[in-house]
Amino acid sequence: MTITPAHDPWTDRLSEYVDGEMRPVDREALEHHLAGCPACSVALAELRSVVARAHALEDRAPADDLWPGIATAIAATPRRAPVARPPADWWRRRLDLTLPQLAAAALVVAALSAGTMWIALARSPLRAPAPGATAPVASSPAAASQQTAPAPASPTAVTAATADVVNPRYDRAVAELEQALADGRGRLDPRTLQVLEQNLRTIDRAIGEARRAVAADPANAWLRSHLATTMKRKVDLLRTAAMLTAGRG
Amino acid sequence: MAAAVSGVTMPSVDPDTVPAASDAIDVRLAAGGDARAYERIYRRHVPRIHGLARRMAGDDDAGDLTQMIFVRAWERLGSFRGDAAFGTWLYRLAINVILGRRAATRTERERRDHGEGVIEAIPARPARSEHRIDFDAAIGRLPPGARRVFVLHDIEGYKHEEIARMLRVTAGTSKAQLHRARMLMRAHLER
Ligand SMILES: [Zn+2]
Secondary structure (H helix, E strand, O other): OOOOOOOOHHHHHHHHHHOOOOOHHHHHHHHHHHHHOHHHHHHHHHHHHHHHHHHOOOOOOOOOOOHHHHHHHHHOOOOOOOOOOOOOHHHHHHHHHHHHHHHHHHHHHHHOOHHHHHHHHHHOOOOOOOHHHHOOOOOOHHHHHHHOOOOOOOHHHHHHHHHHHOOHHHHHHHHHHHHHHHHHHHHOOHHHHHHHHHHHHHHHHHHHHHHHHHHHOOOOHHHHHHHHHHHHHHHHHHHHHHHHHHHHO | OHHHHHOOOOOOOOOOOOOOOOHHHHHHHHHOOOHHHHHHHHHHHHHHHHHHHHHHHOHHHHHHHHHHHHHHHHHHHHHOOOOOOHHHHHHHHHHHHHHHHHHHHOOHHHHHOOOOOOOOOOOOOOOOOOOOOOHHHHHOOOOHHHHHHHHHHHHOOOOHHHHHHHHOOOHHHHHHHHHHHHHHHHHHOOO
């Protein structure tokens, strides 16, 4: 014989309680009820377990690789050319900070031959550019818009900025540093050398991707500043490496 | 001098801090037609998107839906504005595709179940499920309306007001469906 207990209306409100969505007066009443109702107390504990379990669920890739089907479909999908948007002002503002710093770094590096660079690095490390260059985006859109009057980016300005980022002089400077590093690599211990080369490959890949992205969307200020930041990271890395080499020499 | 430096090793570059192969870059490349970049995007996001599709629509449809979502996203990449995280944008698009298809192909069976709007009497104690299935799989057995709210609220973290807009129900219905789903899911807790 089974006795069906009368429906307990408080049971229906337990999720609200779990989620903290009850008015204080109702919450107090429910808590009072809970003290004398084991069924609700048990249900409450179980509901909390369900919520915790749901939060902890993990995603996994599908068993079948779905990419080939997608690749086929998108190959057949004509695409509109992406709409080039004028860069938001705050990005250009950030670029204003980044480009001169990058240019300065490139000039300093370019002015030194590999040999003098070596000595200079061994004695007093080149000052790292101001923190703003390496830190993630600092200025908020609101702050930037207060500081600068909005000026629509002209295509000319965009081209000039791109030209600054893709700077042959910078490339030559990096090439010199790389050459210097190649000459001095015998002075690095194998493990350090391995990590260094791995880091350089990672950054080179990033630079390559950033360059292709800039080429695909030259008007995108974010991409240009991203490229600038990535290139600067390479200079920083090469400098660190150079210091290590010099220190061991 | 050398001694001071000799113990120093190159710090390893944390892939997360190197802005390599990020969504921002790959989205731009893919928007320009680069399918390789889009494949990287796919690989990064497919576990989460497929999980969403599987839990919202069930195992049988999850693969098809996932493909539809990524094809739709490819078509729309040009409209992605870099001011939101790409993952958030993709996720929202995925929900729209899943819900849109459900509206288009809602079956008789689903209508018969009274999947939406109707809250059945809930037993005070859940019946122990006879065939023990895992918690995640059990989500797929929930009545459709309760299942969608459960996935969106308890797994994905949307608020009732947002869910109500997405599902075109009231916030009260969303809350009631959530409670119903949770009560049913108690039977599938690992004990
Ligand atoms: Zn009770």
